[in-house]
Amino acid sequence: MNLRAAAVEPAPLRVCMRDRIRETLVARILDGTYPTGTKLKELPLAREFNVSQAPIREALRELEGSGLVSCERYRGTRVRGADFAELRESYELREIMEVRSLELAVPYAPAALQNFARCLRTMASAVARDNHEGYIDEALRFHRALVQGSGNQTFLRLWDSLHWEVRGRIALRRIAAQRRGLKPLLNLHRALLARMRAGDVEGATARLRALFATVSALA
Amino acid sequence: MNLRAAAVEPAPLRVCMRDRIRETLVARILDGTYPTGTKLKELPLAREFNVSQAPIREALRELEGSGLVSCERYRGTRVRGADFAELRESYELREIMEVRSLELAVPYAPAALQNFARCLRTMASAVARDNHEGYIDEALRFHRALVQGSGNQTFLRLWDSLHWEVRGRIALRRIAAQRRGLKPLLNLHRALLARMRAGDVEGATARLRALFATVSALA
DNA sequence: AACTGATCGATTATCGATAATCTACCGGCT
DNA sequence: AGCCGGTAGATTATCGATAATCGATCAGTT
Numbered sequence A, B: 001m002n003l004r005a006a007a008v009e010p011a012p013l014r015v016c017m018r019d020r021i022r023e024t025l026v027a028r029i030l031d032g033t034y035p036t037g038t039k040l041k042e043l044p045l046a047r048e049f050n051v052s053q054a055p056i057r058e059a060l061r062e063l064e065g066s067g068l069v070s071c072e073r074y075r076g077t078r079v080r081g082a083d084f085a086e087l088r089e090s091y092e093l094r095e096i097m098e099v100r101s102l103e104l105a106v107p108y109a110p111a112a113l114q115n116f117a118r119c120l121r122t123m124a125s126a127v128a129r130d131n132h133e134g135y136i137d138e139a140l141r142f143h144r145a146l147v148q149g150s151g152n153q154t155f156l157r158l159w160d161s162l163h164w165e166v167r168g169r170i171a172l173r174r175i176a177a178q179r180r181g182l183k184p185l186l187n188l189h190r191a192l193l194a195r196m197r198a199g200d201v202e203g204a205t206a207r208l209r210a211l212f213a214t215v216s217a218l219a
Numbered sequence C: 001a002a003c004t005g006a007t008c009g010a011t012t013a014t015c016g017a018t019a020a021t022c023t024a025c026c027g028g029c030t
Numbered sequence D: 001a002g003c004c005g006g007t008a009g010a011t012t013a014t015c016g017a018t019a020a021t022c023g024a025t026c027a028g029t030t
Helices: A003-008 A016-029 A042-049 A053-063 A084-105 A110-128 A132-148 A153-161 A164-176 A183-197 A201-216 B003-008 B017-030 B044-049 B053-065 B084-105 B109-129 B131-150 B152-163 B162-178 B183-197 B201-216
Strands: A067-074 A074-080 B067-074 B078-081
Touching: A016 A042, A016 A053, A016 A164, A053 A067, A053 A074, A053 B053, A067 B084, A084 A132, A084 A153, A084 A164, A084 B084, A084 B152, A110 A132, A110 A183, A132 A153, A132 A164, A132 A183, A153 B084, A164 A201, A183 B044, A201 B053, B017 B044, B017 B053, B017 B162, B044 B053, B053 B067, B053 B078, B084 B131, B084 B152, B084 B162, B084 B201, B109 B131, B109 B183, B131 B152, B131 B162, B131 B183, B162 B201, B183 B201
Parallel strands: none
Antiparallel strands: A067 A074, B067 B078
Protein backbone atom coordinates (compact mmCIF):
# COMPACT_ATOMS: atom_id res chain seq x y z
CA MET A 1 0.00 0.00 0.00
CA ASN A 2 1.52 3.26 -1.06
CA LEU A 3 -0.79 6.02 0.11
CA ARG A 4 1.18 8.75 -1.56
CA ALA A 5 1.22 7.18 -4.96
CA ALA A 6 -2.40 6.16 -4.62
CA ALA A 7 -3.45 9.72 -3.98
CA VAL A 8 -1.24 11.61 -6.36
CA GLU A 9 -0.50 9.41 -9.35
CA PRO A 10 -2.94 7.35 -11.37
CA ALA A 11 -0.76 4.24 -11.35
CA PRO A 12 2.25 3.42 -9.14
CA LEU A 13 3.81 1.71 -12.16
CA ARG A 14 7.06 0.68 -10.58
CA VAL A 15 8.95 0.04 -13.73
CA CYS A 16 11.92 1.80 -12.36
CA MET A 17 14.62 0.07 -10.35
CA ARG A 18 15.28 3.06 -8.16
CA ASP A 19 11.74 2.92 -6.77
CA ARG A 20 11.80 -0.78 -6.13
CA ILE A 21 15.15 -0.50 -4.42
CA ARG A 22 14.10 2.49 -2.36
CA GLU A 23 10.97 0.81 -1.10
CA THR A 24 12.86 -2.33 -0.20
CA LEU A 25 15.44 -0.32 1.73
CA VAL A 26 12.74 1.69 3.53
CA ALA A 27 11.07 -1.49 4.65
CA ARG A 28 14.34 -3.02 5.82
CA ILE A 29 15.28 0.06 7.78
CA LEU A 30 11.92 0.47 9.45
CA ASP A 31 11.37 -3.18 10.30
CA GLY A 32 14.79 -3.50 11.87
CA THR A 33 16.54 -5.62 9.25
CA TYR A 34 19.07 -2.81 9.06
CA PRO A 35 19.56 -1.58 12.64
CA THR A 36 20.56 2.00 13.34
CA GLY A 37 24.14 2.60 12.26
CA THR A 38 24.30 -0.08 9.58
CA LYS A 39 26.55 0.95 6.71
CA LEU A 40 24.83 0.68 3.35
CA LYS A 41 27.59 -0.06 0.85
CA GLU A 42 26.77 0.67 -2.72
CA LEU A 43 28.51 -2.07 -4.63
CA PRO A 44 27.27 -4.96 -2.46
CA LEU A 45 23.73 -3.58 -2.73
CA ALA A 46 24.18 -3.23 -6.47
CA ARG A 47 25.17 -6.88 -6.68
CA GLU A 48 22.24 -7.94 -4.54
CA PHE A 49 19.69 -6.13 -6.70
CA ASN A 50 21.49 -7.00 -9.93
CA VAL A 51 21.86 -3.41 -10.97
CA SER A 52 24.72 -0.99 -11.35
CA GLN A 53 25.79 1.52 -8.75
CA ALA A 54 23.72 4.40 -10.15
CA PRO A 55 20.17 3.42 -9.15
CA ILE A 56 21.43 2.40 -5.71
CA ARG A 57 23.01 5.78 -5.19
CA GLU A 58 19.88 7.58 -6.26
CA ALA A 59 17.74 5.51 -3.95
CA LEU A 60 20.11 6.37 -1.12
CA ARG A 61 19.89 10.07 -1.95
CA GLU A 62 16.12 9.82 -1.71
CA LEU A 63 16.35 8.08 1.63
CA GLU A 64 18.67 10.80 2.80
CA GLY A 65 16.02 13.33 1.91
CA SER A 66 13.38 11.55 3.92
CA GLY A 67 15.81 11.34 6.82
CA LEU A 68 16.16 7.59 7.11
CA VAL A 69 19.87 7.58 6.35
CA SER A 70 22.68 10.07 6.57
CA CYS A 71 25.61 10.39 4.25
CA GLU A 72 29.09 11.72 4.76
CA ARG A 73 31.10 12.61 1.70
CA TYR A 74 33.36 9.79 0.61
CA ARG A 75 32.52 7.95 3.78
CA GLY A 76 29.30 6.31 2.85
CA THR A 77 25.74 6.03 4.00
CA ARG A 78 24.54 4.86 7.39
CA VAL A 79 21.08 4.03 8.66
CA ARG A 80 19.89 6.78 10.89
CA GLY A 81 16.36 6.12 12.03
CA ALA A 82 14.00 3.60 13.45
CA ASP A 83 15.15 3.21 16.98
CA PHE A 84 12.47 3.86 19.52
CA ALA A 85 13.48 7.44 20.26
CA GLU A 86 13.21 8.25 16.60
CA LEU A 87 9.80 6.60 16.37
CA ARG A 88 8.59 8.69 19.26
CA GLU A 89 9.92 11.86 17.67
CA SER A 90 8.13 11.07 14.45
CA TYR A 91 4.91 10.54 16.33
CA GLU A 92 5.39 13.86 18.05
CA LEU A 93 5.70 15.49 14.66
CA ARG A 94 2.68 13.66 13.35
CA GLU A 95 0.69 14.68 16.39
CA ILE A 96 1.27 18.39 16.00
CA MET A 97 0.48 18.17 12.30
CA GLU A 98 -2.75 16.30 12.85
CA VAL A 99 -3.84 18.54 15.71
CA ARG A 100 -3.20 21.63 13.65
CA SER A 101 -4.98 20.05 10.69
CA LEU A 102 -8.02 19.52 12.87
CA GLU A 103 -7.96 23.13 13.98
CA LEU A 104 -7.75 24.29 10.38
CA ALA A 105 -10.43 21.96 9.05
CA VAL A 106 -13.19 22.10 11.68
CA PRO A 107 -16.05 22.43 10.91
CA TYR A 108 -15.99 19.67 8.31
CA ALA A 109 -18.12 19.43 5.20
CA PRO A 110 -20.70 16.59 5.33
CA ALA A 111 -18.90 14.70 2.58
CA ALA A 112 -15.65 14.69 4.56
CA LEU A 113 -17.44 13.51 7.68
CA GLN A 114 -19.03 10.68 5.72
CA ASN A 115 -15.61 9.63 4.53
CA PHE A 116 -14.30 9.53 8.11
CA ALA A 117 -17.37 7.59 9.17
CA ARG A 118 -16.79 5.04 6.41
CA CYS A 119 -13.20 4.60 7.58
CA LEU A 120 -14.42 4.11 11.11
CA ARG A 121 -16.90 1.42 10.08
CA THR A 122 -14.20 -0.47 8.26
CA MET A 123 -11.90 -0.14 11.27
CA ALA A 124 -14.63 -1.41 13.57
CA SER A 125 -15.39 -4.46 11.47
CA ALA A 126 -11.67 -5.20 11.22
CA VAL A 127 -11.36 -5.12 15.02
CA ALA A 128 -14.46 -7.29 15.35
CA ARG A 129 -12.83 -9.92 13.15
CA ASP A 130 -9.40 -9.54 14.79
CA ASN A 131 -8.07 -8.40 11.44
CA HIS A 132 -5.19 -6.28 12.73
CA GLU A 133 -3.66 -5.46 9.38
CA GLY A 134 -7.03 -4.39 8.01
CA TYR A 135 -7.49 -2.07 10.98
CA ILE A 136 -4.04 -0.58 10.51
CA ASP A 137 -4.59 0.09 6.81
CA GLU A 138 -7.84 1.86 7.46
CA ALA A 139 -6.62 3.80 10.48
CA LEU A 140 -3.77 5.14 8.37
CA ARG A 141 -6.27 6.23 5.74
CA PHE A 142 -8.28 7.96 8.48
CA HIS A 143 -5.29 9.89 9.78
CA ARG A 144 -4.02 10.76 6.34
CA ALA A 145 -7.44 12.13 5.47
CA LEU A 146 -7.25 14.22 8.61
CA VAL A 147 -4.08 15.88 7.40
CA GLN A 148 -5.42 16.16 3.89
CA GLY A 149 -8.38 18.06 5.31
CA SER A 150 -6.09 20.87 6.39
CA GLY A 151 -5.55 21.79 2.78
CA ASN A 152 -1.86 22.21 3.55
CA GLN A 153 0.00 20.28 0.86
CA THR A 154 3.25 20.64 2.74
CA PHE A 155 1.77 18.88 5.75
CA LEU A 156 0.48 16.11 3.55
CA ARG A 157 3.78 15.57 1.79
CA LEU A 158 5.59 15.49 5.07
CA TRP A 159 3.09 13.03 6.52
CA ASP A 160 3.59 10.80 3.49
CA SER A 161 7.35 11.07 3.67
CA LEU A 162 7.39 9.52 7.13
CA HIS A 163 6.40 6.11 5.75
CA TRP A 164 3.59 5.34 8.16
CA GLU A 165 2.57 2.47 5.94
CA VAL A 166 5.58 0.71 7.41
CA ARG A 167 6.42 2.50 10.63
CA GLY A 168 2.82 2.90 11.85
CA ARG A 169 2.34 -0.79 11.27
CA ILE A 170 5.20 -1.58 13.60
CA ALA A 171 3.83 0.50 16.46
CA LEU A 172 0.24 -0.63 16.00
CA ARG A 173 1.17 -4.30 15.93
CA ARG A 174 2.63 -3.88 19.38
CA ILE A 175 -0.55 -2.29 20.62
CA ALA A 176 -2.65 -4.98 18.98
CA ALA A 177 -0.62 -7.57 20.86
CA GLN A 178 -1.38 -6.00 24.22
CA ARG A 179 -4.03 -7.29 26.56
CA ARG A 180 -6.80 -4.94 25.51
CA GLY A 181 -5.90 -5.00 21.83
CA LEU A 182 -7.09 -2.39 19.40
CA LYS A 183 -10.48 -1.81 21.07
CA PRO A 184 -9.40 1.26 23.08
CA LEU A 185 -7.90 2.87 19.99
CA LEU A 186 -11.09 2.26 18.07
CA ASN A 187 -13.16 3.85 20.81
CA LEU A 188 -10.92 6.88 20.89
CA HIS A 189 -11.44 7.26 17.16
CA ARG A 190 -15.20 7.06 17.71
CA ALA A 191 -15.06 9.80 20.30
CA LEU A 192 -12.86 11.86 18.02
CA LEU A 193 -15.28 11.60 15.12
CA ALA A 194 -18.19 12.53 17.40
CA ARG A 195 -16.42 15.75 18.41
CA MET A 196 -15.52 16.44 14.77
CA ARG A 197 -19.20 16.05 13.86
CA ALA A 198 -20.13 18.45 16.66
CA GLY A 199 -17.67 21.00 15.33
CA ASP A 200 -16.00 20.95 18.74
CA VAL A 201 -12.35 21.76 18.09
CA GLU A 202 -11.28 21.60 21.72
CA GLY A 203 -12.91 18.24 22.31
CA ALA A 204 -11.63 16.81 19.07
CA THR A 205 -8.03 17.82 19.63
CA ALA A 206 -8.20 16.44 23.17
CA ARG A 207 -9.31 13.06 21.80
CA LEU A 208 -6.65 13.14 19.15
CA ARG A 209 -3.97 13.87 21.75
CA ALA A 210 -5.28 10.98 23.82
CA LEU A 211 -4.84 8.72 20.80
CA PHE A 212 -1.24 9.70 20.43
CA ALA A 213 -0.65 9.35 24.15
CA THR A 214 -1.67 5.70 23.80
CA VAL A 215 1.06 5.17 21.25
CA SER A 216 3.63 7.13 23.24
CA ALA A 217 2.87 5.00 26.27
CA LEU A 218 4.37 2.02 24.47
CA ALA A 219 7.79 3.02 25.79
CA MET B 1 25.53 30.20 5.71
CA ASN B 2 24.55 26.60 6.03
CA LEU B 3 23.14 26.12 9.49
CA ARG B 4 22.73 22.41 9.11
CA ALA B 5 26.27 21.75 8.15
CA ALA B 6 27.52 24.23 10.69
CA ALA B 7 25.82 22.36 13.48
CA VAL B 8 26.38 18.77 12.47
CA GLU B 9 29.63 18.52 10.57
CA PRO B 10 32.96 20.02 11.49
CA ALA B 11 33.64 21.38 8.01
CA PRO B 12 31.21 21.80 5.11
CA LEU B 13 34.06 20.90 2.78
CA ARG B 14 32.20 21.09 -0.46
CA VAL B 15 34.61 19.09 -2.52
CA CYS B 16 31.75 17.20 -4.04
CA MET B 17 29.96 18.37 -7.18
CA ARG B 18 26.61 17.04 -6.05
CA ASP B 19 26.60 19.42 -3.07
CA ARG B 20 27.63 22.45 -5.02
CA ILE B 21 25.01 21.72 -7.66
CA ARG B 22 22.30 21.07 -5.09
CA GLU B 23 22.94 24.31 -3.25
CA THR B 24 22.91 26.27 -6.46
CA LEU B 25 19.62 24.71 -7.50
CA VAL B 26 18.08 25.33 -4.07
CA ALA B 27 18.99 28.99 -4.25
CA ARG B 28 17.65 29.32 -7.78
CA ILE B 29 14.36 27.68 -6.88
CA LEU B 30 13.81 29.71 -3.74
CA ASP B 31 14.83 33.07 -5.16
CA GLY B 32 12.57 32.68 -8.15
CA THR B 33 15.15 32.09 -10.87
CA TYR B 34 13.31 28.84 -11.56
CA PRO B 35 9.60 29.63 -11.17
CA THR B 36 7.18 26.94 -10.10
CA GLY B 37 6.71 24.40 -12.86
CA THR B 38 10.09 24.88 -14.53
CA LYS B 39 11.39 21.66 -16.03
CA LEU B 40 14.89 20.82 -14.87
CA LYS B 41 16.45 18.86 -17.73
CA GLU B 42 19.44 16.79 -16.81
CA LEU B 43 21.70 17.06 -19.83
CA PRO B 44 21.46 20.84 -20.19
CA LEU B 45 22.20 21.20 -16.48
CA ALA B 46 25.09 18.77 -16.85
CA ARG B 47 26.51 20.93 -19.63
CA GLU B 48 26.06 24.09 -17.60
CA PHE B 49 27.92 22.70 -14.59
CA ASN B 50 30.47 20.85 -16.73
CA VAL B 51 29.71 17.51 -15.18
CA SER B 52 28.09 14.32 -16.36
CA GLN B 53 24.48 13.39 -15.77
CA ALA B 54 25.11 11.42 -12.59
CA PRO B 55 25.78 14.19 -10.06
CA ILE B 56 22.90 16.22 -11.51
CA ARG B 57 20.52 13.33 -11.04
CA GLU B 58 21.64 12.81 -7.47
CA ALA B 59 21.24 16.46 -6.65
CA LEU B 60 17.73 16.31 -8.08
CA ARG B 61 16.94 13.26 -5.98
CA GLU B 62 18.00 15.17 -2.89
CA LEU B 63 15.83 18.10 -3.86
CA GLU B 64 12.95 15.72 -4.34
CA GLY B 65 13.44 14.54 -0.80
CA SER B 66 13.32 18.03 0.60
CA GLY B 67 10.20 18.68 -1.43
CA LEU B 68 11.46 21.43 -3.70
CA VAL B 69 10.94 19.48 -6.89
CA SER B 70 8.81 16.56 -7.94
CA CYS B 71 9.76 13.82 -10.34
CA GLU B 72 7.63 11.63 -12.56
CA ARG B 73 9.21 8.50 -13.99
CA TYR B 74 10.63 9.05 -17.43
CA ARG B 75 8.96 12.44 -17.52
CA GLY B 76 11.47 14.54 -15.74
CA THR B 77 11.76 16.83 -12.79
CA ARG B 78 9.77 19.99 -12.25
CA VAL B 79 10.11 22.75 -9.70
CA ARG B 80 7.44 22.44 -7.11
CA GLY B 81 7.84 25.01 -4.43
CA ALA B 82 8.38 28.64 -3.71
CA ASP B 83 5.18 30.27 -4.73
CA PHE B 84 3.56 32.25 -1.97
CA ALA B 85 1.09 29.55 -0.96
CA GLU B 86 3.96 27.17 -0.45
CA LEU B 87 5.89 29.69 1.59
CA ARG B 88 2.88 30.18 3.82
CA GLU B 89 2.49 26.43 4.27
CA SER B 90 6.12 26.10 5.25
CA TYR B 91 5.71 28.86 7.81
CA GLU B 92 2.66 27.10 9.19
CA LEU B 93 4.76 24.00 9.64
CA ARG B 94 7.57 25.95 11.21
CA GLU B 95 5.13 27.63 13.55
CA ILE B 96 3.71 24.43 14.98
CA MET B 97 7.20 23.00 15.38
CA GLU B 98 8.50 26.04 17.20
CA VAL B 99 5.43 26.36 19.40
CA ARG B 100 5.67 22.71 20.38
CA SER B 101 9.40 23.10 20.97
CA LEU B 102 8.68 25.92 23.38
CA GLU B 103 6.16 23.81 25.24
CA LEU B 104 8.67 20.99 25.52
CA ALA B 105 11.60 23.15 26.56
CA VAL B 106 10.13 25.61 29.09
CA PRO B 107 11.50 26.18 31.67
CA TYR B 108 14.88 26.82 30.08
CA ALA B 109 18.26 26.31 31.66
CA PRO B 110 20.17 29.53 32.37
CA ALA B 111 22.77 28.74 29.74
CA ALA B 112 20.12 28.40 27.05
CA LEU B 113 18.51 31.68 28.10
CA GLN B 114 21.86 33.42 27.90
CA ASN B 115 22.30 32.14 24.38
CA PHE B 116 18.90 33.49 23.35
CA ALA B 117 19.76 36.80 25.02
CA ARG B 118 23.01 36.99 23.10
CA CYS B 119 21.14 36.40 19.83
CA LEU B 120 18.71 39.13 20.75
CA ARG B 121 21.47 41.63 21.45
CA THR B 122 23.02 40.93 18.08
CA MET B 123 19.63 41.28 16.40
CA ALA B 124 19.06 44.59 18.18
CA SER B 125 22.37 46.07 17.15
CA ALA B 126 21.80 44.93 13.58
CA VAL B 127 18.44 46.69 13.51
CA ALA B 128 20.01 49.79 15.04
CA ARG B 129 22.50 49.87 12.20
CA ASP B 130 19.92 49.02 9.54
CA ASN B 131 21.89 45.86 8.84
CA HIS B 132 19.02 43.72 7.54
CA GLU B 133 21.06 40.73 6.52
CA GLY B 134 22.76 40.65 9.90
CA TYR B 135 19.39 40.68 11.63
CA ILE B 136 18.12 37.87 9.42
CA ASP B 137 21.16 35.67 10.10
CA GLU B 138 20.82 36.08 13.82
CA ALA B 139 17.04 35.71 13.89
CA LEU B 140 17.42 32.41 12.07
CA ARG B 141 19.92 31.29 14.70
CA PHE B 142 17.47 32.30 17.41
CA HIS B 143 14.63 30.28 15.91
CA ARG B 144 16.80 27.30 15.13
CA ALA B 145 17.98 27.28 18.72
CA LEU B 146 14.36 27.31 19.79
CA VAL B 147 13.73 24.09 17.89
CA GLN B 148 17.00 22.62 19.07
CA GLY B 149 15.86 23.22 22.62
CA SER B 150 13.05 20.72 22.18
CA GLY B 151 15.59 17.93 22.05
CA ASN B 152 13.65 16.46 19.14
CA GLN B 153 16.20 15.69 16.46
CA THR B 154 13.47 15.02 13.93
CA PHE B 155 12.11 18.52 14.42
CA LEU B 156 15.55 19.96 13.96
CA ARG B 157 16.32 18.04 10.81
CA LEU B 158 12.98 19.03 9.35
CA TRP B 159 13.55 22.67 10.25
CA ASP B 160 16.95 22.52 8.56
CA SER B 161 15.56 20.83 5.48
CA LEU B 162 13.26 23.77 4.79
CA HIS B 163 16.19 25.98 3.78
CA TRP B 164 15.30 29.00 5.87
CA GLU B 165 18.75 30.40 5.18
CA VAL B 166 17.31 31.19 1.73
CA ARG B 167 13.55 31.20 2.10
CA GLY B 168 13.41 33.05 5.41
CA ARG B 169 15.65 35.67 3.90
CA ILE B 170 13.14 36.28 1.13
CA ALA B 171 10.23 36.80 3.51
CA LEU B 172 12.18 38.93 5.96
CA ARG B 173 13.53 41.20 3.25
CA ARG B 174 9.97 42.09 2.37
CA ILE B 175 9.21 42.92 5.96
CA ALA B 176 12.38 44.95 6.28
CA ALA B 177 11.27 46.96 3.26
CA GLN B 178 7.96 47.89 4.89
CA ARG B 179 7.31 51.19 6.56
CA ARG B 180 8.04 50.09 10.10
CA GLY B 181 10.90 47.83 9.14
CA LEU B 182 12.22 45.14 11.43
CA LYS B 183 11.58 47.01 14.69
CA PRO B 184 8.21 45.34 15.46
CA LEU B 185 9.71 41.90 14.89
CA LEU B 186 12.57 42.71 17.23
CA ASN B 187 10.16 43.85 19.92
CA LEU B 188 8.12 40.69 19.60
CA HIS B 189 11.29 38.69 20.09
CA ARG B 190 12.05 40.73 23.20
CA ALA B 191 8.61 40.00 24.60
CA LEU B 192 9.01 36.34 23.71
CA LEU B 193 12.32 36.06 25.54
CA ALA B 194 10.85 37.79 28.58
CA ARG B 195 8.06 35.18 28.79
CA MET B 196 10.59 32.39 28.24
CA ARG B 197 12.63 33.77 31.14
CA ALA B 198 9.52 33.85 33.29
CA GLY B 199 8.81 30.21 32.47
CA ASP B 200 5.43 31.31 31.15
CA VAL B 201 4.54 28.81 28.43
CA GLU B 202 1.20 30.39 27.57
CA GLY B 203 2.63 33.86 27.24
CA ALA B 204 5.64 32.69 25.28
CA THR B 205 3.64 30.70 22.75
CA ALA B 206 1.27 33.65 22.32
CA ARG B 207 4.21 35.91 21.47
CA LEU B 208 5.65 33.33 19.13
CA ARG B 209 2.34 33.01 17.31
CA ALA B 210 2.19 36.77 17.02
CA LEU B 211 5.58 36.68 15.35
CA PHE B 212 4.41 34.23 12.76
CA ALA B 213 1.23 36.19 12.23
CA THR B 214 3.38 39.13 11.19
CA VAL B 215 4.96 37.04 8.48
CA SER B 216 1.67 35.51 7.37
CA ALA B 217 0.20 39.00 7.04
CA LEU B 218 2.59 39.62 4.15
CA ALA B 219 0.04 38.16 1.75
C1' DA C 1 57.43 2.21 22.43
C1' DA C 2 55.58 6.33 20.21
C1' DC C 3 55.37 9.06 16.19
C1' DT C 4 55.43 10.14 11.27
C1' DG C 5 54.65 9.44 6.57
C1' DA C 6 53.93 6.42 2.60
C1' DT C 7 51.23 2.80 0.61
C1' DC C 8 47.39 -0.44 -0.29
C1' DG C 9 42.72 -2.08 -0.34
C1' DA C 10 38.06 -0.65 0.01
C1' DT C 11 34.59 2.54 -1.03
C1' DT C 12 32.50 6.51 -2.97
C1' DA C 13 32.20 10.08 -6.83
C1' DT C 14 32.11 10.85 -11.51
C1' DC C 15 32.31 9.79 -16.35
C1' DG C 16 30.81 8.62 -21.17
C1' DA C 17 27.85 5.65 -23.61
C1' DT C 18 23.69 2.77 -24.28
C1' DA C 19 18.85 1.20 -23.35
C1' DA C 20 14.20 2.38 -22.19
C1' DT C 21 10.49 5.38 -22.35
C1' DC C 22 7.81 9.47 -23.37
C1' DT C 23 5.89 13.32 -26.47
C1' DA C 24 4.79 15.29 -30.63
C1' DC C 25 4.02 14.86 -35.11
C1' DC C 26 2.39 12.63 -39.34
C1' DG C 27 -0.27 9.96 -42.60
C1' DG C 28 -4.11 6.75 -43.38
C1' DC C 29 -8.72 5.58 -42.27
C1' DT C 30 -13.79 6.39 -41.12
C1' DA D 1 -12.91 16.92 -39.36
C1' DG D 2 -11.74 13.47 -35.98
C1' DC D 3 -9.57 9.21 -34.57
C1' DC D 4 -5.96 5.70 -34.62
C1' DG D 5 -1.33 3.69 -34.96
C1' DG D 6 3.28 4.31 -35.88
C1' DT D 7 7.60 6.71 -36.21
C1' DA D 8 11.37 10.29 -34.90
C1' DG D 9 13.48 13.12 -31.59
C1' DA D 10 14.09 14.30 -26.97
C1' DT D 11 14.74 12.93 -22.34
C1' DT D 12 15.32 9.87 -18.60
C1' DA D 13 17.17 5.36 -16.61
C1' DT D 14 20.80 2.37 -16.37
C1' DC D 15 25.27 0.47 -17.33
C1' DG D 16 30.32 -0.56 -16.93
C1' DA D 17 34.58 1.60 -16.12
C1' DT D 18 37.69 5.13 -14.17
C1' DA D 19 39.16 8.78 -10.82
C1' DA D 20 39.18 10.52 -6.18
C1' DT D 21 39.18 9.82 -1.45
C1' DC D 22 39.28 7.39 2.96
C1' DG D 23 40.95 4.12 6.72
C1' DA D 24 44.18 0.97 8.15
C1' DT D 25 48.58 -0.89 8.03
C1' DC D 26 53.45 -0.87 8.14
C1' DA D 27 58.34 0.66 7.66
C1' DG D 28 61.54 3.91 9.35
C1' DT D 29 63.04 7.30 12.70
C1' DT D 30 63.75 9.10 17.34
